[in-house]
Amino acid sequence: AGEIEKHLTTIKKENLTVKYLFCTHLHFDHVMGIKEVRELFPEAQLACNKKELDVLENMGMFARIFQFKPSSLGNFDVFIEDNQSFELGNLKIKAILSPGHTPGSICFYFEDRLLSGDVLFNRGVGRTDFYGGSFSELEKSVRKLFTLPEETIVYPG
Template identity: 40%
Template sequence: MQINCIPSGALGVNTYYVRDEHTNKGFIVDPGGFSPKMETLIKKDFCDIEYIILTHGHGDHIGGVKDYLSLFPNAKLVACIHEKDFLANPVLNMSRDCCGMNIGLEADIWVNDNDTLQIGNLTLKFLYTPGHTPGGMCISVENVLFSGDTLFQQSIGRTDFPGGSFPQLKNSIHTKLFTLPEDTVVYPGHMGSTNIGLEKRSNPFV
């Protein structure tokens, strides 16, 4: 599994391009904005992008969705079913504030807790982790977790935005993420990577 992190959008969201080297199929996680660098990398790999996956619906994580869907017209947009209202409503997703434009999206595939999706030889499992937003989710694949804004390196996502809840977020982290193997590598929506064991032992917020 090849993982590339290229910050994008006005707030520099960690946008991930992931490729299964065996089948050359791949997916994009949280396109905060369009990145020519990522476009070049994907085209260089001749990768077949099958899915664009959103960990949640905030504007800083969705600003590049329409550009990538235009670039890869066969790709499907994937999001958690509980984030449907956020994605559709520019006021809730704060896209005007984050991106300078109103963005409303409808996913092609709505997933729920523990649903899976096959991309080449990779099996993606979706973990429903509300708290930062009502429909926040993380993506587990092999020994890797794409945590969006649920869990950061020595930090957690904000809960003071509309729909946020600290008790929910704390519960999500303890019941869904801290039960994963401690060597699971965490790729968050902001800041650098970490691992579950380190966060269980020393994250000061949970």
């Protein structure tokens, strides 16, 4: 919650417009606060890869334990494809489909930075033992990400 408040403060202070709410994947721990964020930024478009919708519908016990209703996210406005680019001001963001942790995991690359979701971690990779996970797909995704410039800074999570 502290991180969210910090970002909201910056958005307000800098008078920024939130155009998209990008989802790297739809595990509950990454989307539980989306409903509230959408209420704060009703014009922002909710975006994910279409393959993630199946993950959302199959959260099973995790959704029950945390009393999360997948329907609370509402509808997605944009379905992101591999290599799709988004321009936000002077910033160009490239989506990189990176399945394995989930079937539709997406990483976002911009200015020698990578937002890796749960695909890459410091000295490790994401789990593949949840619904839709695949170690062989994750291995392919990691190899693909390793083709990025060596100076790329990775922000996991």
